[in-house]
Amino acid sequence: MSHTYTNILIHALFSTKDRQPLLTPEIRDEAFRYLGGTINELGGQSLLVNGPRDHVHMLFAQPRTLSIADLMERVKAHSSGWVKARWPNRRHFGWQTGYAAFSVSKSHVEQVKRYIGNQEEHHRKVSFQEEVLAFLKKQGVEYDPRYVFV
Numbered sequence: 150m151s152h153t154y155t156n157i158l159i160h161a162l163f164s165t166k167d168r169q170p171l172l173t174p175e176i177r178d179e180a181f182r183y184l185g186g187t188i189n190e191l192g193g194q195s196l197l198v199n200g201p202r203d204h205v206h207m208l209f210a211q212p213r214t215l216s217i218a219d220l221m222e223r224v225k226a227h228s229s230g231w232v233k234a235r236w237p238n239r240r241h242f243g244w245q246t247g248y249a250a251f252s253v254s255k256s257h258v259e260q261v262k263r264y265i266g267n268q269e270e271h272h273r274k275v276s277f278q279e280e281v282l283a284f285l286k287k288q289g290v291e292y293d294p295r296y297v298f299v
Contacts, residue, residue, distance in 0.1 A: 157211040158196075158253040160261050161221065162204060162284075164277055166243035168298075170202035176236060181205070183231055187224050191215060196258065199265045201272045206265040208253065221248050249281055251288050 165171040172180060184207060185195030192212030200206050212220060225244045232242045253261050264271070272280075278298055285292050 153213050155211070155213040156255070158208070158255060158258065159211050159217065159250050160206065160208050160253050160265070161217075161248055161250040162200075162206045162281070163221070163225065163248035164204035164245045165202075166241075166245055168203045168245070168277060171239070171242055172200065172202045172205070176232060176239070177202075179235070180228065180232060184224060184228050185209075187227050188212075188220070191220060191223060193220065197262050197265050200268050201277075204277050206268060208258070208261050208265055217250050221250065249284060249290075251284065 181198040181200075184205065185198045188195040188207070188209045192214055194210040196208040196210070198205060198207045207224075211217060215223075225248075229243050233240050236242075275283075281297065284290075285297075
């Protein structure tokens with residue numbers, strides 16, 4: 150095959166630095182659009198970006214030319230720099246070091262979109278920490294609880 154074809158769908162999530170509620174209404178919508186636009190510019194396809202004040206969920210098709218680690222590093226670095234430039238009073242804005250990313254079956258895309266779109270309501274009942282641990286357990290990801298939220 151002379152060309153490369155992929156359709157690797159990813160649900161990724163990561164928090165603001167120290168899980169501070171930095172995604173205020175002032176910056177939230179623009180920041181989510183910027184995150185999705187960065188994925189698109191890097192060759193992926195953003196399907197949905199949303200989240201509450203302290204973390205982000207993204208559903209996207211992974212670019213065929215970048216590993217998930219490279220993509221996440223670029224998306225987070227570009228977007229945190231952009232927030233600081235766009236809102237100079239946010240010079241301490243940043244993302245946590247790590248992230249969680251899970252594959253999504255094409256048959257589950259609409260379900261994942263509903264989940265991501267309903268983040269405000271969801272987090273009235275479940276904390277970010279509870280959410281991440283539930284994802285890790287559901288996906289069978291081994292983890293050391295001492296390091297998940299460092």
